[in-house]
Amino acid sequence: MDSLGRVDWLKEGFFDRDPRRVARSLLGKLLIRTTPGAVLAGRIVETEAYLGESDEAAHSFIGKTPRNAVMFGPPGRAYVYFIYGNHYCLNVSCLGEGVAGAVLFRAIEPVGGIDRMAEARGIILNDKCDLRKISSGPGRMAQALGVTRERDNEKSFVSPKSDLRIADDGYRVPRILTTTRIGIVKSAAMPLRYVIAGNKFVSGPKLTL
């Protein structure tokens, strides 16, 4: 972690808030995966908030099931699910025990261990490669960080022993844009997607300001 300089690790209280506030606050923070051979780090540039049982688009809308139980658990835990038969998506639980809520990590800007993340994505690093393909989009980002449900679901983001944590290195987000969420049908009009304005690693269609 020496290469990252001095950072503050996020604590459980950070996540014990409304998912909308957590989603905004997470922008600009560093998502860090510690592996035996390298430290993978990415700056969070895009998030989506999923509210509790009042949000039709959230998995928690149908109530607690084995799949979504983490959303109802304590804050600061990883909720990982498998989607479309191909991809994993990484979320962090918000609010306290018994209250559902989560924030989906949609994209990060690679800042450390880039070669390892590219390798995990099957991308050859050279002058022509598009770095956005490493971690721009929930499925891509999860693959770059080696996130799977078996390995990471229910894992704590706030335990000092965890290999999946979030840090604040003092980066100041210039401006935040709020848009509707991507890929959902129900409650699609709710503006619960947050992105760092102008950041090229944000996924989805280009945003006009």
Place this chain on the structure above:
DNA sequence: GAGGAGATCGTCT
């Protein structure tokens, strides 16, 4: 560059 469709499987009804 934009748009459409297929891939593929866990989860819930």
Place this chain on the structure above:
DNA sequence: GACGATCTCCTCT
């Protein structure tokens, strides 16, 4: 048995 918080490839312009 249907559907999904996605990605990639292919076609068309």
